[in-house]
Structures are given as structure tokens and as C-alpha cells.
Amino acid sequence: MPDLSALPHVVVIGAGFGGLAAVRALAKKPVRVTIVDRNNFHGFQPLYYQVATAGLEPEEVAHNVRDIVRRAPNVDVRMGTVVGIDMEVQTLAFADGPDLAFDYLIVAAGAETAYYGVEGAETYGFPLKSLQDGIRLRNHVLSLFEDYNVFGDALSDGTLTFVVVGGGATGVETAGALVELYRISLARDFKRFDTRRAAHVILVERADSLLAGYPEDLRAYAKEKLQRRQVEVRVNTAVKAVTENGVELENGETIPSKTIVWAVGVEASPVAKMLGVETGRVGRVKVRPDLSLPGHPNVFVIGDMAEVEGQERLPQLAQVAMQGGKHAAQTVLRSVHAKPSEPFAYTDLGSMATIGRNAAVAMLFGKIPLKGLLAWLAWVFVHLMQLVGFRNRVNVFVNWVANYFTYDRAARLILGSGRNDRGPRFRDPA
Amino acid sequence: MPDLSALPHVVVIGAGFGGLAAVRALAKKPVRVTIVDRNNFHGFQPLYYQVATAGLEPEEVAHNVRDIVRRAPNVDVRMGTVVGIDMEVQTLAFADGPDLAFDYLIVAAGAETAYYGVEGAETYGFPLKSLQDGIRLRNHVLSLFEDYNVFGDALSDGTLTFVVVGGGATGVETAGALVELYRISLARDFKRFDTRRAAHVILVERADSLLAGYPEDLRAYAKEKLQRRQVEVRVNTAVKAVTENGVELENGETIPSKTIVWAVGVEASPVAKMLGVETGRVGRVKVRPDLSLPGHPNVFVIGDMAEVEGQERLPQLAQVAMQGGKHAAQTVLRSVHAKPSEPFAYTDLGSMATIGRNAAVAMLFGKIPLKGLLAWLAWVFVHLMQLVGFRNRVNVFVNWVANYFTYDRAARLILGSGRNDRGPRFRDPA
Numbered sequence: 001m002p003d004l005s006a007l008p009h010v011v012v013i014g015a016g017f018g019g020l021a022a023v024r025a026l027a028k029k030p031v032r033v034t035i036v037d038r039n040n041f042h043g044f045q046p047l048y049y050q051v052a053t054a055g056l057e058p059e060e061v062a063h064n065v066r067d068i069v070r071r072a073p074n075v076d077v078r079m080g081t082v083v084g085i086d087m088e089v090q091t092l093a094f095a096d097g098p099d100l101a102f103d104y105l106i107v108a109a110g111a112e113t114a115y116y117g118v119e120g121a122e123t124y125g126f127p128l129k130s131l132q133d134g135i136r137l138r139n140h141v142l143s144l145f146e147d148y149n150v151f152g153d154a155l156s157d158g159t160l161t162f163v164v165v166g167g168g169a170t171g172v173e174t175a176g177a178l179v180e181l182y183r184i185s186l187a188r189d190f191k192r193f194d195t196r197r198a199a200h201v202i203l204v205e206r207a208d209s210l211l212a213g214y215p216e217d218l219r220a221y222a223k224e225k226l227q228r229r230q231v232e233v234r235v236n237t238a239v240k241a242v243t244e245n246g247v248e249l250e251n252g253e254t255i256p257s258k259t260i261v262w263a264v265g266v267e268a269s270p271v272a273k274m275l276g277v278e279t280g281r282v283g284r285v286k287v288r289p290d291l292s293l294p295g296h297p298n299v300f301v302i303g304d305m306a307e308v309e310g311q312e313r314l315p316q317l318a319q320v321a322m323q324g325g326k327h328a329a330q331t332v333l334r335s336v337h338a339k340p341s342e343p344f345a346y347t348d349l350g351s352m353a354t355i356g357r358n359a360a361v362a363m364l365f366g367k368i369p370l371k372g373l374l375a376w377l378a379w380v381f382v383h384l385m386q387l388v389g390f391r392n393r394v395n396v397f398v399n400w401v402a403n404y405f406t407y408d409r410a411a412r413l414i415l416g417s418g419r420n421d422r423g424p425r426f427r428d429p430a
Numbered sequence: 431m432p433d434l435s436a437l438p439h440v441v442v443i444g445a446g447f448g449g450l451a452a453v454r455a456l457a458k459k460p461v462r463v464t465i466v467d468r469n470n471f472h473g474f475q476p477l478y479y480q481v482a483t484a485g486l487e488p489e490e491v492a493h494n495v496r497d498i499v500r501r502a503p504n505v506d507v508r509m510g511t512v513v514g515i516d517m518e519v520q521t522l523a524f525a526d527g528p529d530l531a532f533d534y535l536i537v538a539a540g541a542e543t544a545y546y547g548v549e550g551a552e553t554y555g556f557p558l559k560s561l562q563d564g565i566r567l568r569n570h571v572l573s574l575f576e577d578y579n580v581f582g583d584a585l586s587d588g589t590l591t592f593v594v595v596g597g598g599a600t601g602v603e604t605a606g607a608l609v610e611l612y613r614i615s616l617a618r619d620f621k622r623f624d625t626r627r628a629a630h631v632i633l634v635e636r637a638d639s640l641l642a643g644y645p646e647d648l649r650a651y652a653k654e655k656l657q658r659r660q661v662e663v664r665v666n667t668a669v670k671a672v673t674e675n676g677v678e679l680e681n682g683e684t685i686p687s688k689t690i691v692w693a694v695g696v697e698a699s700p701v702a703k704m705l706g707v708e709t710g711r712v713g714r715v716k717v718r719p720d721l722s723l724p725g726h727p728n729v730f731v732i733g734d735m736a737e738v739e740g741q742e743r744l745p746q747l748a749q750v751a752m753q754g755g756k757h758a759a760q761t762v763l764r765s766v767h768a769k770p771s772e773p774f775a776y777t778d779l780g781s782m783a784t785i786g787r788n789a790a791v792a793m794l795f796g797k798i799p800l801k802g803l804l805a806w807l808a809w810v811f812v813h814l815m816q817l818v819g820f821r822n823r824v825n826v827f828v829n830w831v832a833n834y835f836t837y838d839r840a841a842r843l844i845l846g847s848g849r850n851d852r853g854p855r856f857r858d859p860a
Binding site: 096190 | 581
């Protein structure tokens with residue numbers, strides 16, 4: 001390997017879609033790169049709900065970061081949790097190791113679940129922002145069916161009622177996948193009771209329709225399709241509190257449930273606050289048109305964390321993060337070559353949400369609406385193509401094809417990392 | 431489904447090799463069957479060391495029990511932990527649910543790790559008896575390499591020294607797989623240091639040779655092969671204590687290490703003690719030649735838990751459990767048809783241990799020795815054929831073939847079930 005120490009050091013925080021896109025653009029270029037993440041893997045976040053509903057295995061939606069950057073000699077990986085950024089001396093502080101100095105910094109730490117101060121939501125709700133969230137929800141859901149198998153109606157009401165809060169893409173996808181789980185796969189697993197009669201999914205949305213941002217007819221299609229698949233869709237319904245035994249609505253009603261999936265909102269990663277600058281709505285960092293931090297032309301903030309000066313707020317999509325990461329990386333390279341930066345312009349390649357087997361909605365390039373089987377096939381194609389790593393893709397493909405033709409699901413393991421346990425049912429409120 | 435309630439109820443404790451073999455023999459027969467396990471999956475225990483060394487994913491060595499018995503209308507599954515057996519009224523008590531009555535009982539709860547009172551072994555050692563054990567060890571080993579990447583020589587001695595205690599098949603296989611992990615796969619993952627120089631595996635065995643029970647030349651071959659692959663093999667070496675920072679030997683020496691893999695011994699499951707009868711060596715239950723409990727012709731104990739009256743103690747192998755499970759099931763069916771029982775006779779189909787790619791030892795039918803590539807191919811064939819479930823087999827095959835040709839390893843995720851954590855490093859000593 002050539003001597004890299006003389007090259008400018010670019011540190012990228014976050015191995016999500018944005019961070020990896022930046023690293024790809026910097027690979028084998030005249031810079032030294034370190035990508036920092038608290039996990040040792042890149043997670044394919046749009047499919048975490050598939051892990052939660054036992055459709056895909058964790059390994060099928062995650063890939064080792066070192067493996068991804070293996071062939072780039074100028075890219076190294078640091079696993080660690082960033083706890084501070086010193087903009088003066090240009091170093092990162094870690095919870096678990098020595099400081100790391102940077103010449104350029106690309107902050108791509110993404111977003112975390114927002115609870116908007118709803119009482120009990122953080123303690124008793126099930127978010128879907130990390131791979132561990134997906135595993136935790138899977139263990140929980142499968143365990144409830146095992147409980148019902150043993151105790152039946154002796155259990156409290158709502159044991160098999162699954163409430164999904166939030167009618168965006170994640171909420172719609174999770175609700176659709178939960179129904180498929182118990183109407184098809186678990187229905188054959190359990191012989192002592194009919195899972196199709198015992199279980200119930202309720203999708204709760206504060207606004208008056210699902211999938212805000214999609215055209216009217218796609219929103220109507222999604223709602224009708226979910227309803228035909230037995231999802232109870234409740235729009236104009238706001239949540240007041242989440243407890244261990246259900247959800248309290250603002251209209252005073254309580255829905256008994258052990259499973260409140262919190263698919264409702266996100267706020268920028270706490271890393272945003274470490275930059276010492278003004279943050280906007282949901283904690284986003286205001287950046288200049290070239291994605292740099294005001295007053296710090298060598299620091300860039302991208303994806304879910306950024307709000308670009310003079311532009312509309314961009315949606316929380318992998319595409320936004322990937323294009324932003326690539327742009328920031330190119331700006332770094334221009335700076336290395338003493339060239340001025342250029343403004344970032346987002347190209348809308350489209351967005352999509354799947355309701356289940358054969359059914360999805362999509363907006364291609366922000367203007368071509370698509371629904372039904374065709375949209376679903378487009379969704380499958382796009383997601384398979386994006387999954388990082390050859391083997392991952394093959395495995396996912398084998399599993400999905402098998403799933404499709406056998407109406408079966410993956411291994412459905414209840415598997416915590418503790419010793420023979422099911423994992424903690426609720427998060428420690430502390 | 432026909433009315434099953436009039437049929438005799440056979441309860442099988444344990445969904446391991448023995449329990450499943452019993453259930454298979456009882457499927458679609460004139461009995462009602464409930465298989466009980468604390469997990470909702472059958473684990474392929476001989477390959478847990480592959481999970482621990484990031485060679486296979488957890489889902490590739492485990493399969494949902496309900497899925498396995500799906501096509502047998504007379505077989506149901508109960509997930510739960512047995513805490514007591516009332517032999518008088520013939521019921522099982524559970525930690526987590528109502529009692530379960532039985533007419534016949536087949537106890538196939540297997541074995542757990544034995545620590546032989548070695549100080550610190552249970553707290554700081556890493557056993558390999560459960561799938562969770564495998565995941566825990568994988569997270570731990572991969573995390574140590576990440577630590578070394580950040581801190582390097584500033585870490586205490588022995589951070590990348592892996593001590594495997596026990597020179598039986600599990601110990602030999604784990605030592606061989608650990609070496610392959612860091613000499614091939616991780617060597618390409620880490621760019622800042624040479625994992626092949628930094629890491630070290632020591633295999634410690636109390637007796638004067640590895641693989642007790644195998645012929646002399648196979649034992650010599652295994653030792654030499656491991657040594658050629660850089661495993662330090664220490665025979666005639668007994669362990670006195672395990673601490674957080676290493677292992678103390680009886681000769682007074684201390685080996686600094688953060689990873690003491692405890693592959694040394696097993697004792698019968700605590701379920702054995704619930705039978706209220708005499709237990710023999712390592713907690714095994716003494717059973718009559720037909721595998722029934724003395725005085726209880728409707729209760730059978732098989733596999734790792736049983737010591738058959740008048741027979742040599744059988745080895746802890748899947749084959750023994752499977753043949754015992756089948757025999758017990760057939761005895762139940764003979765009893766249902768008012769026929770007398772027959773004694774159990776074990777047919778030795780062979781045993782094998784793999785040292786790594788291309789290298790294994792095997793004793794076919796207890797008398798044909800095999801070593802090297804041929805033994806390894808036999809090992810691959812036998813293990814693939816035994817893995818339960820079509821899809822599991824295909825996935826494992828795809829992964830292994832990919833592994834073989836690319837010298838690569840699986841996803842290598844550091845993934846606890848907690849939120850963004852690496853999982854607990856050591857077991858809670860409490």
C-alpha cells in the first residue's frame with residue numbers, strides 16, 4: 001500500500017446509504033478516508049420491517065462495512081460511538097477510544113425515532129430504526145403467538161392486536177407484512193387456534209389519509225388494499241399515550257394491545273447537536289447549498305440530518321442520502337484540487353411503498369404513478385439491486401422466491417442474544 | 431382434523447435430534463403428541479461453532495419446530511420451560527404456563543455445559559451448547575478485533591489470544607475455524623494491522639492427546655494438521671481457573687486472554703433431576719434396556735441424558751439421540767398396541783470431526799478410519815444431509831460453496847439483541 005499519511009484525511013460519520021455513497025466516491029482518490037459507525041455493518045433500513053415480520057433474516061439486510069470497502073486501499077473503518085466534535089482542532093471524540101483528527105468531515109449519521117413527547121411511547125413502543133429494533137419486534141410478535149397458543153383466551157384482551165402508529169411508508173409496509181405473517185405463514189404453524197381469527201392489525205394515522213406525498217388515487221388504492229387484506233385503517237386518529245397494555249387515543253378511546261409499532265416520526269441523529277450550530281425542524285442541521293456547514297467549508301452534513309438553505313426540505317429517503325453523500329465527496333475532491341464547490345441538486349428518482357405480495361404503490365421520477373403488481377415488481381427489482389454485496393443479494397433473492405412460491409416465511413426464530421431467552425420484551429425505562 | 435382427544439398423549443421434552451426423531455416416528459400414528467422446548471426452534475448443535483466463528487448464520491443452523499411438524503396433524507408444539515415433573519399424576523409443570531398431562535413421556539432434554547467447579551469458568555468462559563452461546567462468542571471475537579484496530583498494542587496482552595479448553599471434537603473444530611477466520615477472512619478486512627500476526631489460538635487438553643476415542647493415527651493427524659495451521663496445541667495441560675483476563679493452568683502458568691472457549695464437558699440437563707431417580711455420572715439417568723425409567727414403563731429417557739443398564743455409556747452424538755428417540759417412540763407404539771418392549775441397540779454409523787477446509791477425521795461405522803480431504807467431504811455431505819428443512823439446506827449449501835471458493839465468510843455482524851449494543855461481553859456472575 002502506498003504511504004497515505006500525507007493525504008488529506010476525510011472522516012465520514014455513518015455507514016448508512018449516505019456515508020457509503022460518499023466513501024464509494026472517495027475510494028482510490030487522493031485522500032485518506034475513515035468511515036465511522038457504532039455498528040460494524042451497513043443496514044438496509046427500508047427492509048427492517050421485513051426482519052420484524054419474519055420475512056427476511058437479519059443477515060439478509062445487513063452487510064459488514066469492512067467487506068464493502070475491502071478493495072479500496074485508502075479507506076479504513078473505525079467502529080465506535082461519536083460523542084463529541086471539536087470544530088476548532090478538528091477532532092472527533094469517542095465513547096470508546098482515542099480521538100480522531102479530520103481535515104474534512106462528512107456527517108451522515110441519519111435519523112432516530114422521534115416520540116414527540118408522547119407518554120410511554122419510547123418505553124413501550126416498538127420503533128423500526130435499527131436492525132436490533134427489527135429483531136426485538138420479531139421476537140416479541142412470535143412470542144405473543146406462542147403465549148396465545150398456551151393460554152388462549154385466558155390472556156388479556158388485545159394480546160394478538162397489533163397497532164401500527166403512522167401511515168407513512170414504514171407503517172403501511174409493516175401493517176401489510178404483519179397480516180401476511182399471520183394470515184398465511186403462522187396460520188399453518190399453529191394447529192390449536194386459527195391465527196387469522198385471533199390476530200388483528202390496526203393502522204393508526206393522525207392525518208386524514210395514508211402515504212402523505214403520494215397522489216390521491218395511490219393513497220386511496222393503498223388504503224383499500226390494506227382494508228381488503230383485513231387491516232383496520234383509522235385515519236384522523238391521534239395517539240395520546242402508550243402503555244404496557246395498549247394505546248390511548250386522543251378521542252379518549254383505548255385500544256388494548258401488547259404491540260404498538262412506532263412508525264411515526266424521526267428526528268436527526270444526536271450527532272447534529274455536536275456540531276454546535278443552529279438546528280431546524282426535527283433537529284436537522286441547516287447547511288449551505290453545497291451541503292457544507294456555514295463557516296466550515298470542510299464539514300458537510302447530508303441525508304436525513306440536513307436542511308439545505310433555500311431549498312424545500314428533502315424527504316427521508318435513501319436516494320437523498322446517497323446523492324448528498326456523493327455530492328459532498330465530490331466537493332471534497334474539488335477542494336483538494338483547489339476548485340470551488342457547486343450547489344447540490346436532488347434528482348427525484350422516485351419513491352415506493354409495498355402493501356404486500358403483488359401490491360405496491362410507486363411514483364417514478366416523482367411524476368409517474370404506478371400501482372398493483374407492476375409497482376410491486378418495480379419495488380422488488382429496486383430493492384434487490386440496491387442491497388449491498390453479491391452474496392447478500394443472492395440469499396435474499398433465493399429467500400424471496402421461495403417465500404413467494406411456497407407462501408412461506410423465513411426461519412421465524414425467537415432468538416435474543418441472552419442465554420435461552422426471548423430478549424427483553426420492553427425497553428428498560430431507565 | 432379428526433378428534434385426537436381420545437388418543438393417548440405422548441409428551442416429548444426437547445426438540446433436539448432425539449426429540450425430533452421420536453416425533454417423526456410418532457407422526458400420523460394413533461397417538462396425540464406434544465413436543466416441548468424452551469426455544470421455538472431445533473438447533474443443529476454440531477455446527478454452533480460455525481456460528482461462533484462467523485462461518486454460518488444462526489438461521490442456517492436452526493429451524494422453526496412448528497414448521498418441521500407442520501404436516502403431522504397429531505403433533506403439536508408447546509414452547510415453554512419445564513420446571514417439574516409429577517410422576518404420580520403424570521403432569522409437567524412449567525415456568526411459564528399451565529401444567530401439561532401425559533400418558534407417555536419421552537425425555538430428550540440433552541446436556542448442558544459442565545464446569546466441574548473450575549473457578550470463573552461459568553462466568554468468564556464461552557460455552558457452545560446453545561445457539562445464543564454461538565452468537566455471543568461471535569460478537570465477542572469480532573469486537574476484540576475491532577478493539578485491537580482502535581487501540582493496538584495499548585491493549586492488555588492476550589487481547590487476540592483465543593484459548594480453547596478441551597481437545598474433543600468441539601474444541602478441535604472451534605480452534606480450526608478460529609484460525610481460518612483470522613488468517614483468511616479477517617486478514618482482508620483489517621488494513622491497519624496483520625491479523626495473522628496479531629492473533630493466536632491455543633488448544634488446551636488435559637489428557638495426553640486430542641480426540642479421545644479416535645485411533646492413534648487420526649489423533650496424530652489432527653494434532654499435526656492443527657499445528658501446521660498455527661494452532662498451539664497443549665496436551666497434558668489442566669485448567670485451574672478462568673478470569674476476565676486469562677486462564678490459570680494447574681502448572682502455575684497464566685495465559686493472558688479475553689476469550690476462553692469452554693469446550694470441555696457436558697452434564698445431563700437439569701430435567702434429569704426432576705425425574706426423582708438415581709442419576710449416574712455427569713447427571714445421566716439410569717434407564718432399563720428398553721430406555722424406560724425403572725418402575726415407569728411409560729417414561730423414557732434418551733440421548734445425552736441416558737445411561738443404559740448393562741451397556742457401555744454411549745457417546746454424546748446426534749446419532750445416539752436419534753436412534754434412542756426412534757426406539758422410544760416405537761416402544762410407545764408397541765405399548766399402545768399392547769405389545770412388549772424390546773431392548774435398544776445402538777448402531778454406530780460413525781463419528782467425525784473437522785479441522786478446517788479440506789481436513790477432517792472420521793470413523794465410519796466405528797471401524798473405517800478416514801482422514802484429510804475425503805473425510806472432510808464426508809463430513810460436509812453428512813452435515814448438509816442432516817440439516818433439517820429444504821430451504822435451510824439450500825442456504826447453507828450456497829453459503830458454504832461461496833465460502834469455499836471465495837475464501838470468504840458470512841456477514842460477520844456484531845449484533846446483540848439490545849439497542850445498538852454488542853451484547854454483554856461476559857455473563858452476569860449473579
